[in-house]
Structure formats: structure tokens, C-alpha cells
Amino acid sequence: MSVVKLEQCRERICAELDSVVDFWLKYSHDTVHGGFFTCIGRDGKVYDELKYVWLQGRQVWMYCRLYRTMDRFHKPEILEAAKAGGTFLRRFARVSSSSGQWKCAFCLTRDGKAVKVQRTIFSECFYIMAMDELSRVTDDKDMQLEAEQMMEQLIHWVRVDPSGLGRPQLPGDIPTNSMAVPMMLLCLVQQLTEGRGQEVAQKYSELGSWCVQQILQHIQRGGTAILENVSVDGAELLGCQGRLQNPGHALEAGWFLLRYSADWGDEEIRRTAIEKFVELxxxxxxxxxxxxxxxxxxxxGHCPTQLEWSMKLWWPHCEALIAFLMAYRYTKKPDLLETFLQVYEYTFSHFPDSKNSEWFGYLAQDGKVALDFKGGPFKGFFHVPRCLYMCELLLNDLLAKKD
Known part of the structure; x- marks a missing residue:
């Protein structure tokens, strides 16, 4: 691919990031109760006032990351929005569980009343991401400590005693290593340790290594497939659950592993990440x-039981763009860059809404828009801007070294 083509990609990606940020700044802020509206229609109108904690945390994190690391987003309105989102989360997201431990709600009313609590760790994960990143731009040590304390609770739930999540152990329920859990914990390790020094890195080094080994267990069928769920000892599970593949998730795991390999200088993990979690x-x-x-x-080859299995969703394509561009950055293999371009061409010709800005999230198999809202219970200000942000940085680095 020519330098000119890469520069064109960067120009489009920069413009899209600016447009997406403007969309959420314009339509998503709740100036009455704090936090963010995420159920936003095609034209920016709010169609549901429920607030999803995953998306609240993600938006705080994304605003803070842009504010902290990109000069053009170092704006008071972005910082103030992040602070308001953080205040809303700290005030309302945490609820006491039946075990007496703090859980985070999954869904809140507009004014912060808990509607639903999931028996998973993911609301807590995005709460931690938000608090840690917000602490970096506000220099709030209490907020940083709060993120670390909740991280310790998560580690206990995952590795010692899951009873705090409220899930009873039923006789027919086989303990499972779902790739989402070690992936998310590895993401949090990278978040909490970034720029914090050697002491903090060592504090979480064993957990990071454990997460990597848990992710690698998902390489199955003699290295020919990544399966979403395996047993806790790394064996293939029976039935639909065991045969399930989620290409977008595997690609996201791929670039998480690439970041880990760069942090620790592990060439073997880098090769495995590219061959098994990016290319496969x-x-x-x-x-x-x-x-x-x-x-x-x-x-x-059976038909998956998920009704949306053949749809084309925004976030797997976002993860693919990051994964292939990052893999190329580390290897300079032309085929990785060619695949990035193929994904880029599909993504930018199908998902962005040229009329109203932002991206559609849900396409039918043939690429036609199936659901035309810009935000919902699972799509918020995260995968699209994170992808554009990371690809812009990667392209900046590649083009700076183009000679």
C-alpha cells in the first residue's frame, strides 16, 4: 500500500473521530441529572432515558483518554463532561449485593435508581476503567485507590470465590472459561499499570500472565480455531456453547495480546497473537x-443458535481495524496491511452515516442497515471512537517512519 493511501486513511479516520466526538458532545449529555444518554436515534434524538453502566463508564474513559493524550481534544467541555459522568457513576452505580459486597448495577433510571444488576463482572470492569482514567486527568488519588480496591474485589470473584456475583453453583452447570473474563481483566491490568512505574507493574504481573494463559486456552482444534468458551482446564466443551466462535472477540483479544507482548518483550506471544488471534x-x-x-x-459449520449470527456489527470491524494495523506495525508484513485495507474499505463504506454523523451499528448480512439508531443498551461512545483514536495513533507512527 502506498504512503499516499495510508495518508488518505489517516485523513478519513481523523475526520470521522472529530465527527463522532461532536455527535456525542451534542446529543448525549444529561445536564439535569448527570451522566449520559446512550439510547440515541439516527438523528440524535433520545428515545429511552435508561442509563447503562457499561456505557457510562466507557464514555467517561473515552473522554478522559482523548483529553489526556490528544491535543485537539484537550478542551474544558470534554473534561467537564467526564467529571460529570464520573460523579454520576460514583453516586449511583454501586449497589450493595446480597453478600454485603459492592456490585455495580447494569442499568439505572435517568436519575440514578438501579433497575437491573447482572451476575457478571463487566459493569465493575468499566467502572474501574472510568475511575482510573479520570483519576489521571484530575490527579484524584482517592479515585485511583477506589479503582484499585474494586479491582481486588474482581480478582477475588474471578479467582477465589464467585459467590459474591450471586450465581449459585447448579449441579448441571459446568465451570467455564469464557474468553471475555480474562480478556477484560487483562485490559484492566494494562489500564491500571500504564505509566504507573515498575512497582505497580510488578503488583499486577502475575495476574497479567494468568490472563494471557487463560486466553491462550481458547486456541483449539490443533491450533486451527479460536473457540469462545472452553472448560476451566482448557478442554473443548460439548454442544453449541463449546462450538461457538466470535471472530470480533478473538480479534480484540489479538490486539490485547499484542500490547502485552510489547510491554513484556515476548516474541512468542506476539507470533501467537498474530497467527491465531488475528489471522485465523x-x-x-x-x-x-x-x-x-x-x-x-x-x-x-452448524447454523449458530444466535439469531443475529449472520449480521455485520460495528464493533467486530472496529476491533479488526485495530488488530491488523497493530499487527502490521510490529511485523511490516504486507498481507496484514492489505487485510487492514480490505476491512477499512468495507467498514467506511457501510457503517458511517454521511447525513447525520456517527455510525450505524447493526447491518444485515448483505450490508444494509438493519437497526438505524446510533446508540442503545450496548452501543455507546466507545468502540467507534476507540478504534478511530487507536488507528490514528498507529498511522501517525507508521507515517512518521515511512522512509
Whole structure:
């Protein structure tokens, strides 16, 4: 790919990031109760006032990351929005569980009353991300400590005693290593240790290594497939759950592993990340008829039971863009850059809304828009801006070294 083409990609990505940020600054802020509206229609109108804690935390994190690391987003309105979101989270997101431990709600009313609590760790994960990143731009040590304390609670739930999550151990329920859990914990390790010095890095080094080994257990079928769920000892599970593949998730794991390999200088992890978690998911997940990445697949070719399995969703394509560009940055293999370009062309010709800004999230298999809202219970200000932000930084680095 020519330097000119890379510069064109960067120009489009920069423009899209500016547009997406403007959309959420304009339409998502609740100036009455704090926090953010995330159920936003095609034209920016709020169609539901429920507030989802995952998305509240993600938006605080994304605002803070842009404010802290990109000069053009170092604006008072972005910082103030992040602070308001953080205040809303600290005031309302945490609820006391049946075990007496703090859980985070999944969903809140507009004014902060808990509606639903999930028996998972993910609301807490995005709370930690938000608090840690916000502490970096406000220099609030109490907030940083709060993030670290909740991290310790998560580690206890995952590795020692899951009873605090409220999930009873049923006789037919087989303990499972779902890739989402070690992936998310590895993301948090990288968040909490970034720029904090050697002492903090060592504090979480064992956990980071454990997360990597848990992720690597998902390499199955003699290295020919990444499966979403395996047993706790790394064996393939029976049935639909065991055969499930999620190409977008595997690609996201791929660039998490690439960051880990860069932090620790681990060449073997780097090779495995690229060969197994970047190239394999693309090979199996790319729709050869209509293009784009399938949402779910069955490793044995059965029809997946998820009704949306053949749809093309925004976030797997975002993860693919990051993964292939990052893999190319570390290897300079031309085929990785060519695949990045293929994903780029599909993504930018299908997901962005040229009329109203932001991206559609849910396409049918043939690429037509199936759901036309810009935000919902799971799509907020995160995957799109994170992808654009990271790709801009990667392209800046590549183009600075183009000679």
C-alpha cells in the first residue's frame, strides 16, 4: 500500500473521530441529572432515558483518554463532561449485593435508581476503567485507590470465590472459561499499570500472565480455531456453547495480546497473537459472499443458535481495524496491511452515516442497515471512537517512519 493511501486513511479516520466526538458532545449529555444518554436515534434524538453502566463508564474513559493524550481534544467541555459522568457513576452505580459486597448495577433510571444488576463482572470492569482514567486527568488519588480496591474485589470473584456475583453453583452447570473474563481483566491490568512505574507493574504481573494463559486456552482444534468458551482446564466443551466462535472477540483479544507482548518483550506471544488471534478469526469470519465479518459462527459449520449470527456489527470491524494495523506495525508484513485495507474499505463504506454523523451499528448480512439508531443498551461512545483514536495513533507512527 502506498504512503499516499495510508495518508488518505489517516485523513478519513481523523475526520470521522472529530465527527463522532461532536455527535456525542451534542446529543448525549444529561445536564439535569448527570451522566449520559446512550439510547440515541439516527438523528440524535433520545428515545429511552435508561442509563447503562457499561456505557457510562466507557464514555467517561473515552473522554478522559482523548483529553489526556490528544491535543485537539484537550478542551474544558470534554473534561467537564467526564467529571460529570464520573460523579454520576460514583453516586449511583454501586449497589450493595446480597453478600454485603459492592456490585455495580447494569442499568439505572435517568436519575440514578438501579433497575437491573447482572451476575457478571463487566459493569465493575468499566467502572474501574472510568475511575482510573479520570483519576489521571484530575490527579484524584482517592479515585485511583477506589479503582484499585474494586479491582481486588474482581480478582477475588474471578479467582477465589464467585459467590459474591450471586450465581449459585447448579449441579448441571459446568465451570467455564469464557474468553471475555480474562480478556477484560487483562485490559484492566494494562489500564491500571500504564505509566504507573515498575512497582505497580510488578503488583499486577502475575495476574497479567494468568490472563494471557487463560486466553491462550481458547486456541483449539490443533491450533486451527479460536473457540469462545472452553472448560476451566482448557478442554473443548460439548454442544453449541463449546462450538461457538466470535471472530470480533478473538480479534480484540489479538490486539490485547499484542500490547502485552510489547510491554513484556515476548516474541512468542506476539507470533501467537498474530497467527491465531488475528489471522485465523479473519480467515474463518470473513463473509466471502457479501464481505464483512460474521458476528457468530459454529466451528463445525452448524447454523449458530444466535439469531443475529449472520449480521455485520460495528464493533467486530472496529476491533479488526485495530488488530491488523497493530499487527502490521510490529511485523511490516504486507498481507496484514492489505487485510487492514480490505476491512477499512468495507467498514467506511457501510457503517458511517454521511447525513447525520456517527455510525450505524447493526447491518444485515448483505450490508444494509438493519437497526438505524446510533446508540442503545450496548452501543455507546466507545468502540467507534476507540478504534478511530487507536488507528490514528498507529498511522501517525507508521507515517512518521515511512522512509
Amino acid at each position: 478469526p479473519y480467515q474463518c469470519g470473513w463473509d466471502k459472499q457479501h464481505s464483512g465479518l460474521f458476528y457468530f459462527l459454529d466451528v463445525d
